[in-house]
Amino acid sequence: MLIVTPPCTLNYVFIDKPQEFDQGKPKYSVMILIDPEENLEFLKMLKIAFIDVAAKHFPSKKDVDIKFPLNFGGNTHPNDEYISTVFHLTARRNDRPKIVDANDNVLESPGGIYSGCVARVSFEILPYKVNGTYGLRCKLGAIQKISNGEKIGSSENATDDQFVEGLKSTPIDAYNAIETEQYVLPSQMSEDERAEYEERTAQLRAIQDNSIGGCLPSDEYDPDELPF
Template identity: 35%
Template sequence: MANERKTKVITGTVRLSYANIWEPKSIKGGAAKYSVSLLIPKSDKATLAKIQTAIDAAIEDGIGKFGGKKPSKAALKLPLRDGDAERPEDEVYKDCYFVNANSTTPPQIVDQQVQPILDQNEVYSGCYARVAVTFYAFNSNGNKGIACGLGNIQKVRDGEPLSGRTNAADDFDALESDDFLD
């Protein structure tokens, strides 16, 4: 793991989507994993540059998995994807790139002071965070590419929840004590 530092990225502020970070979930019958989609603003050039550098380092590290030859990026499945191109109907992905990160081990989830967050309602799809991710090569069943491993998460601030779930206070008015008898 001499190159781990070259393949590891601490993002700038990103938005969490599809945040399965508290309990691992199985996708299509596969092994249960912790996972999250990181929405990276296209304006965050620093994070995007770090990710590109880490992907390049992961390709170099993965030459052994690719049969001893360095493949072109065009021949590989790459983790950094364009939200405008792949999810044009989803307003949340507008003007963002995204990376899907996962891990079989739970991430440590901390606040701005690096104190553990234990309340699962505090970190959710829609909030903003900094995330540690590591890029690595894979070659499985004829699929070759670079994947993104999920590390730790630091919540930066709240955001509009993406669950579509509403708040009970927005759905209901308070009832007078005898209103429920009707």
């Protein structure tokens, strides 16, 4: 499923050159910071999208702990002022993503994409299975730069997994509205929950053609993406 974000702040940007991740093949990547107070409805739709993909690829895994890519900064980066009050996810790909400006003109140089700039990002939600662990990940599609913003740290010296698990920061209403919505697969939903789920997934499919720079979902997985 293809997702296109609203304008969000980017962090841990590795677009100029790929970064090695978990001792694997180096990948180009960005962390997308999503403010729950500004983008509450998008976050709700995003969680529905994750559930939709999980339901299709793990239909019989009722008792399996499925790993979802959306995290709250207060849990993962409690001491980082830029991340501690927002949700975040990281999208990666093997080759450099397509980059366009606010008018959809292609930008040949990735130099204008940095930690702190505001951009829309497209990504695909894909399933994975590694050593008995089931989960979803985000394959980076394209980036549309919307505006400049205050630079955050140094992308070249940072990694998005260098922080230890921490306590949640003081919850905010918008955070509670998202965090308390559990990832429940359709087979476990009540009749009312299932009806709402089907309505939201229909809305998602209706807006999937809102691509960036003409980038649409790929028909095939990369060789290292563990298709099943």
